[in-house]
Amino acid sequence: MRTIPAKIVFLALIPLIAAALYACARTASMATLHPVEVETAPMCGDCHPDDRAALNHTEDFFTVKHRYYAEQQSRTCTLCHKESFCSDCHAHREELKPSDKYKNSPERALPHRGDYLNQHKIDGRINPAACMKCHGRTNNERCRTCHR
Amino acid sequence: MKKNGIFPPLSSGPLIIRTAFTVALLFLLLLFPVAAPAAGVTGDSRTYFQSRETVDNTKVLGAYEYLDLAVQNRGPETITFHTGGWLRYDITGEDFDKKSNSDLQYAYLSFKSKTDNAVVNLGRVMVFEGVAAERVDGVYARTDLMGGFGISGFGGSPVEIGSGAQNATIYGSRFSHQLSDIYKIGVSYLEENKDGSVSRKEEGVDLWMHPLSKVELLGRSGYNAVTKGWMENAYYLFLGPFEKLRLNTEVSQISYKDYFSSATSAAFKFQAGVLDPNETVRILGEEASYAVTDKMLVSADYKLYRYEIAGHAEYFGGKIKYSLSGAGLGGSLHRMEGSTSNLRYSEYRVYGYKKFGKIDLALDIIDVSYDSPLNGVKDAYSTSLAVLYDLKTEWKVGADIEYSHNPDFDKDIRAFVKLLYRFGAGVNGGG
Numbered sequence: 311m312r313t314i315p316a317k318i319v320f321l322a323l324i325p326l327i328a329a330a331l332y333a334c335a336r337t338a339s340m341a342t343l344h345p346v347e348v349e350t351a352p353m354c355g356d357c358h359p360d361d362r363a364a365l366n367h368t369e370d371f372f373t374v375k376h377r378y379y380a381e382q383q384s385r386t387c388t389l390c391h392k393e394s395f396c397s398d399c400h401a402h403r404e405e406l407k408p409s410d411k412y413k414n415s416p417e418r419a420l421p422h423r424g425d426y427l428n429q430h431k432i433d434g435r436i437n438p439a440a441c442m443k444c445h446g447r448t449n450n451e452r453c454r455t456c457h458r
Numbered sequence: 459m460k461k462n463g464i465f466p467p468l469s470s471g472p473l474i475i476r477t478a479f480t481v482a483l484l485f486l487l488l489l490f491p492v493a494a495p496a497a498g499v500t501g502d503s504r505t506y507f508q509s510r511e512t513v514d515n516t517k518v519l520g521a522y523e524y525l526d527l528a529v530q531n532r533g534p535e536t537i538t539f540h541t542g543g544w545l546r547y548d549i550t551g552e553d554f555d556k557k558s559n560s561d562l563q564y565a566y567l568s569f570k571s572k573t574d575n576a577v578v579n580l581g582r583v584m585v586f587e588g589v590a591a592e593r594v595d596g597v598y599a600r601t602d603l604m605g606g607f608g609i610s611g612f613g614g615s616p617v618e619i620g621s622g623a624q625n626a627t628i629y630g631s632r633f634s635h636q637l638s639d640i641y642k643i644g645v646s647y648l649e650e651n652k653d654g655s656v657s658r659k660e661e662g663v664d665l666w667m668h669p670l671s672k673v674e675l676l677g678r679s680g681y682n683a684v685t686k687g688w689m690e691n692a693y694y695l696f697l698g699p700f701e702k703l704r705l706n707t708e709v710s711q712i713s714y715k716d717y718f719s720s721a722t723s724a725a726f727k728f729q730a731g732v733l734d735p736n737e738t739v740r741i742l743g744e745e746a747s748y749a750v751t752d753k754m755l756v757s758a759d760y761k762l763y764r765y766e767i768a769g770h771a772e773y774f775g776g777k778i779k780y781s782l783s784g785a786g787l788g789g790s791l792h793r794m795e796g797s798t799s800n801l802r803y804s805e806y807r808v809y810g811y812k813k814f815g816k817i818d819l820a821l822d823i824i825d826v827s828y829d830s831p832l833n834g835v836k837d838a839y840s841t842s843l844a845v846l847y848d849l850k851t852e853w854k855v856g857a858d859i860e861y862s863h864n865p866d867f868d869k870d871i872r873a874f875v876k877l878l879y880r881f882g883a884g885v886n887g888g889g
Contacts, residue, residue: 324633328603328609330604331603331604331605331607332574332601332603332604336573336574337573337574337602338572338573339570339571339572339573339574339575339576340575342536342570360638360639361638361639361640361642361668364666364668364674368704369747369755369757369779370696370704370706370745370747374694374706374708375676375694375696378664378666378676378677378678378694379666380586381586381587381588381591381644381664381678382634382642382644382664382666383642384586384587385575385577385600392526392528392540393526393540393542393563393564393584394502394524394526394542394563396584397542397563397564397584400584400591401561401563402561402563402593402617402619403559403561403563403619404561405520405522405546405553405554405559406506406508406522410508410872410874411504411506411876413820413822413842413844413858413860413874414811414818414819414820414844414845414846414856414858415811415820416788416809416810416811416820416821416822417779417781417786417788417809417811423807423822423824423840424822424824424826424838424839424840424862425824425826425838425839425840425862425864425866425867425870427513427864427866428832428838428864428865428866429826429838432794432800432801432803434725435732435733435796435801436763436771436773436794436796436801437712437739437741437763438714438718438726438728438733439690439712439717439718439739441725441726442717442718442721442726443591445723445725446718446720446721446722446723446726447616447618447619447620447621447720447721447722447723448593448617448618448619449619450619450620450722450723450725451554451619452554453723453724453725454620454723454724454725455554457723457724457725458724
């Protein structure tokens with residue numbers, strides 16, 4: 311007798327399990343907009359001393375953490391941030407450096423400040439993976455003027 | 459004045475057709491929420507003028523218009539439409555060998571349910587879910603399930619540059635579980651097909667853990683099922699605050715042949731002798747930051763890059779930041795110690811900003827001092843001065859000027875003017 315491959319059984323079970331779990335969930339959604347205006351660089355933990363405190367906009371939030379939180383819970387980001395806030399840096403096709411658009415905010419952790427035409431040759435050799443995230447499959451028209 | 463370099467023409471792909479299709483589709487979809495009597499429109503218009511010199515000594519004055527719109531009804535469920543894009547026209551000169559250019563960054567109809575945080579986005583959507591950090595012309599959906607589980611999925615045509623593929627599809631999913639305040643864990647999958655063959659197949663695990671107060675661990679691992687190797691393992695441990703001290707540790711590993719296999723830019727097609735395509739780098743980093751007062755933060759950081767083939771490099775230094783209401787000062791000093799002379803340099807930065815009534819002023823000075831001169835230049839520096847004026851609540855106007863001296867330009871002067879307009883009621887912050 312032919313047996314059904316385990317992979318197919320597993321793949322078929324996923325939507326069934328998901329449907330069952332969804333049917334039983336029925337919890338209220340979180341708000342779509344943060345109910346009160348917050349100041350720049352908010353400390354979420356001041357009002358939400360639970361897992362949301364991890365979203366405190368500390369110094370390391372901008373340099374490291376925000377990428378991981380966006381992958382896990384981007385709906386929380388949208389409480390306060392519009393899509394354009396992300397696309398200002400994480401663009402599909404962009405000609406202006408983020409730091410050029412916000413020279414009046416030097417305190418912000420924005421990429422490519424100053425002379426980056428030359429500096430990118432050094433940074434690219436040290437850790438090209440840092441370039442790949444934004445320029446690997448998108449936003450690389452300027453790269454292709456030299457890298458052909 | 460430019461020293462050397464060429465500026466070859468760019469190729470254009472099928473993106474124009476795809477973008478036009480998306481715009482047409484989305485405007486059709488837009489009819490629905492606009493027709494709702496309680497719909498509201500909010501948005502931002504940002505107009506920029508940039509004067510600069512290209513690497514082939516052409517002076518360019520470009521005009522950019524960035525427009526972001528959101529249309530929202532106020533019915534029992536939340537249906538919104540979001541779109542944003544930009545266009546550029548060069549008043550003098552020609553940048554990128556094109557007099558004009560444009561891009562539709564995002565444009566989607568979004569349905570958010572009142573229960574289970576269920577969301578369906580349709581159009582040109584940005585997807586950040588586990589291994590997926592994609593822009594897709596298609597659909598994205600997610601929902602909470604019972605018992606802390608959650609599931610998301612997406613599919614459509616990938617919005618990429620330079621792949622050259624005529625027919626491309628992408629789809630993926632993420633399944634997650636969370637125990638509030640303790641952990642969030644997700645497993646995710648992504649597959650991309652181009653012209654009938656699999657070009658990407660990636661699997662990943664993402665993790666956030668908060669096992670103890672003042673201990674936070676986050677990171678992810680990504681596996682390339684095409685090259686059959688781990689692309690990336692990146693994990694961070696955040697400890698603190700202990701009184702005023704925070705400690706951050708990074709441990710990561712990247713395998714070049716697995717990580718860069720899906721790149722569409724030639725910049726990531728490495729060659730032995732420059733960057734070996736079989737290289738693996740392991741990064742160990744540590745940062746300690748100390749809040750001297752509630753206004754002053756000092757930090758020291760160290761990062762070790764250990765390459766399997768090319769030796770190692772170290773990057774270390776410190777930062778200081780002093781913030782007041784409407785004003786601030788900052789500075790940093792870092793040193794890169796690489797294995798070759800052109801990877802040894804010191805970098806310095808000082809900046810300050812202050813608000814005077816309706817006027818914001820900012821000054822930023824950056825200097826990079828190379829151990830061995832590059833193109834005859836030992837110190838590359840840039841100085842920028844920026845001003846922003848609040849015309850009204852909705853209107854702002856600003857200008858800045860930047861002067862640079864570096865290995866590519868003896869003297870590079872750039873000017874930038876901007877006009878910002880925010881419209882519509884009920885726009886929440888965050889830009």
